[in-house]
Amino acid sequence: MTAPTFADLGLVPAIVDVLDDLGYETPTPIQASAVPALLDGRDVVGLAQTGTGKTAAFALPILQRLDPARKHTQALVLAPTRELALQVCEAITSYSARIPGIRVLPVYGGQGYGAQLSGLERGAHVVVGTPGRVMDHLDRGSLDLSSLEYLVLDEADEMLAMGFAEDVERILADTPEYKQVALFSATMPRQIRALAKRYLHDPVDIATPAATTSTATVRQRWIQVAHHAKLDALTRILEVESGAGMIVFVRTKRATEELAEKLRSRGFAASAINGDLVQAQRERTIGALRSGALDLLVATDVAARGLDVERISHVVNYDIPHDPEAYVHRVGRTGRAGRTGEAILFVTPRERRLLSAIEKVSGRPVEEMSIPSVEEVNARRAARFAQTITDSMGSAQFHTFRQLVEGYASDHDVAMPDVAAALAVMSAADKQFFLSPDAPKAPPRERPPxxxxxxxxxxxxxxxxxxxxxxxxxxxxxxxxxxxxxxxxxxxxxxxxxxxxxxxxxxxxxxxxxxxxxxxxxxxxxxxxxxxxxxDSGPPRPKSGKAKGAPRKPRRKSQH
CATH class of the missing domain: 3.30.70.330 (RRM (RNA recognition motif) domain)
Structure with a gap:
């Protein structure tokens, strides 16, 4: 039986064309089941892991049914973390590329209220937010859900596990009774079932298999590195590891631009790819990676979906994904079609507990590695320098420059090695060629209060x-x-x-x-x-002198 296409699911050509631009070929099981049900106006309860395509499963039908001419908020997506909220927002924005006038707004904690308030005032058709910040906007009166038509609870079990049950209930109470609801959860505990029974009307139950485990042809390694030392660790890896193209995964759009700029300033051919890139620019960037004009792509999970470039030899998880399933999909960008690949994971001390979850989902242990030493980096620089000399000897201009160098050496009575060293200094442009030895590590200092x-x-x-x-x-x-x-x-x-x-x-x-x-x-x-x-410094200490509550010394009676 032939697999269904996105057009077969009932999606309009504008959305199908966008999916084709993004490299989506055939619907995943959850998309094939959820999209027609949601387009038909049914409520949906989906048992689905992250990485199974559930974002598109709920976003595509919502986008098709939105009315851009109406300014009010028509759809609300609740997500447990700001990282997931941003990813979902990026995805919905990319899916709406050919639907003029659609405005999607993320609202989450840790960001100032200014941009969120102005975005809500202008009118956001789709709001993607964390429960706490959505509650704040409801309390302020800056978010009006009285005309809401579509509500999505994404990763509902995680929201409840993080203590958002009361907020979710209060948000649901602020929405119209008759709206379309989609609830997606990796597990279905009793509390989720009770929530679905209370707020969904005759829902369609959909269950999908877990995402596939990572390929056996990818070598997986991890490094423990402090957050402030990640950039130096990455540059050392780039110098020492042998490979072709590389994707470096970070969590946010802003981080893609910042890290790509820092890598370019250190001499690496790097570019960012995220949901803000127009399709033509995305295609140029991927084409440069494919041709070898670009070696490094700094990407978000959403932007890398559907990306298949044969010369990707390495995947670096610069920011560890909070969802182990996302790690599996990141690693899947390399080691395709039987080719070997390398996956490296940066882990800060506070993120160690996520490592075991990643190993469990990927089905394989992740091997520990150390940050390349100064000696290793310097040895590779010396080897590359020697190889550059060898390669240059085959250049068409070699004999021309040889004559010039021989003439200079003869005229100035200078040895040929000295002339060669001076030319190397010129090419280095005053940059230090070898790394300085690492300073001995100081004992860890306690964090100041x-x-x-x-x-x-x-x-x-x-x-x-x-x-x-x-x-x-x-x-x-x-x-x-x-x-x-x-x-x-x-x-x-x-x-x-x-x-x-x-x-x-x-x-x-x-x-x-x-x-x-x-x-x-x-x-x-x-x-x-x-x-x-x-x-908290603890209970207040008693003032100097007699302790509070201590028995008083009896006064001596005077004797006459």
Whole structure:
């Protein structure tokens, strides 16, 4: 039986043409089942892993049924993390390339409200957001869902696991009763089933197989590297590893541009590819990679979909994917059609727990490697220098320059090796040829406390932080986890013990939580109140002198 095409699913030519531009050939199982059901107006419950094509499964029918002439928000997609929200937003934007007037807006914690407020005021047909920030906009009155027609709960089990159950319920309560709902989840626990039963009308149940495991022809390795040292680690790998084309995966569109620019400044032929590229520019970039004019492509997951370039020998996960299934699809960009490939994964100390999940999904252990040493880099530079000399001897201009050099050496009584060295200095353009030896590593320093506060780390590596909300504000641990995870990009495993007081609460966070995360949390609100997060120094110490509550010394009676 012939596999269905996207046109067979009932999609209009404008969307089919975009999919063809993006390299989508045939629908995945979830797309083949969900697209016709959603186009028919049915609610859908999909049991699907990330990497099975579920974003297109819900986005394509929504885009086909939207009315660009109406300014109000017609579709809302809820995602558990800002990374997923951005990926979904990029995907929907790319799918709408041939539908004029469609506006898609991401709203998520950790970003200022200005751009989001102005985008909502202009009118966003599709809003893709995390539950906490969507709730904030509903409370502010900046997001109106009274005319919502389509609602998608993406990775519903992850949203509930992160403590967003209450927010999701409140958002659903703010939407019209009769709207089309699509719920996608990797697992179907009782709570998800209850949610579907309560808010979906006669849904179509769809289950798909898990994404395929990575190919056996790809060698998979990982490096533990601090976030600030990633660029240096990558440049050393680029110098030492033998290969042809390479894709470097990062999480965001902005990161593709920034990293590509930094690599170009270090002498590498690199270019960015993301959802903002117009199709003609995307085709030129991929063509340059295919021809060898470009060696490095810095990409997001969404932008690399459908990419098949034979000379890709390496895939580098510069940013570790939060979803192990995404890792499988990244690795699949190399080692195709029986060819061998290399996959390298950067892991920061706080991301070690994701490594085991990746190994489980990929079906193979990932081998640990070390960052190439200065000696290895310098040896490769010397070898390349020697090879360049050998290659240049076959040039058509070799004899012309040889005569010039012989004439210079004779006229100035200079040895030929000295002339050759001077020419090499000219070609180096004052750049240092060899790396300097690595300085000995200093012992790790303890992270200084913020704002002069003393930090009390627990034996489990957590630090207690005080937040200015408690029982009086009618909050629970799930509210705290949901809000902090949303605004700071934290995961469930980043939280230790949570103690709810009357006026304030204590929440334990990792001792190495970056200052940028704490800064992002500074303006977080729970139940409308700013949490004012700060390190907790413990109960107040008694003033010097007699301790509070200590028994008083009996006064000696005077004797007469």
């Amino acid at each position: 913020r704002a002069g506060k003393s930090v009390r780390a627990t034996s489990d590596g957590f630090v207690p932080y005080r937040i200015a909300v408690g029982k009086r504000h009618k909050i629970g641990p799930s509210s705290i986890v949901g809000a902090l995870a949303n605004e700071g990009g934290l995961r469930r495993s980043d939280f230790g013990k949570i103690t709810i007081g009357v006026e304030h609460s204590i929440v334990e966070l990792p001792v190495d939580v970056p200052d940028a995360v704490l800064d992002a949390l500074a303006s977080t609100r729970i139940s409308g109140k700013r949490i004012d997060i700060r390190p």
